[in-house]
Amino acid sequence: MALVLMYHNIVASDEARARFHPAHRPYVLTRAEFAGHIDLALELGWKFLTIADLYTDAANDNRRILLTFDDSWENADAVDVMAERKLEGVFFLNSGEIGSPGRLTVEGVRRMAAAGQEVGSHSARHEFLTHLSEPDLRKSLADSKSALAEMSGKPVRFLSAPGGRYNSLVARVAREVGYEAFFVSLPGFAGRIPDDFIMKRIGVAAARLRNILTHPSLYVLRRRVRYRFLRLFSRFSAKHGGEGH
Secondary structure, eight states: EEEEEOOOOOEEEEEHHHTOTTTTTTGEEHHHHHHHHHHHHHHHHHEOOOOOGGGGGGGSSSSSEEEEEESSSSHEEEEEEHHHHOEEEEEOOGGGGGTTBBOHHHHHHHHHTTTTTTEEEEESOOOOGSSOHHHHHHHHHHHHHHHHHHHHOOOOOOEEEEGGGOHHHHHHHHHHHHHEEEEEOOSSSSSSSOOOOOOOOEOOOTTHHHHHHHSSSHHHHHHHHHHHHHHHHHHHHGGGSSSSO
């Protein structure tokens, strides 16, 4: 089975990372760190999936990785590193934040898609989907899907849940709106897009990857235990949250 890795910001340097709020810095990697993650995965015998692989049994092979990125950060460094290595990933964008300070512009979305990266939806404005009424949920998911398709010039097939929050209503509406897979932050393994179209992911911080890739089953088990702890004591996953941000 595959691991779907969830990143957020990839920036040029430590100086660029230092400009972010301390609470967000664990989600920010430098270009060199991100390139090192890719090189480490290859060194350990992992291979990277293409988007097309998600529709075939190739995604069920052992030691496969798909790269994903949440939020609408500029992430030009991530796109460049992946282009150098001919890798594909999914960039989940908030359609209503495009053009905001520090975020992608419409032209940036076009360049990302032209570079062979998949543009997915992360809702309109990073609203927690479980907090929305069904009509508002449907509007957010449909509007984001159509807006990002217009910006990128390509169909928007995939959705990820802001903050990891999702439930059966969110999954049902997402499918009805026309998404082909729903990426969540519940720790686990993934593979070919399943019948329930839920794709589990693992959040990655700068120093964590070797542990994830060396002992993936143990790592997933530990993250699952943490998830259950949150469910019992903070009620966080009463809305099916996970490791999202």
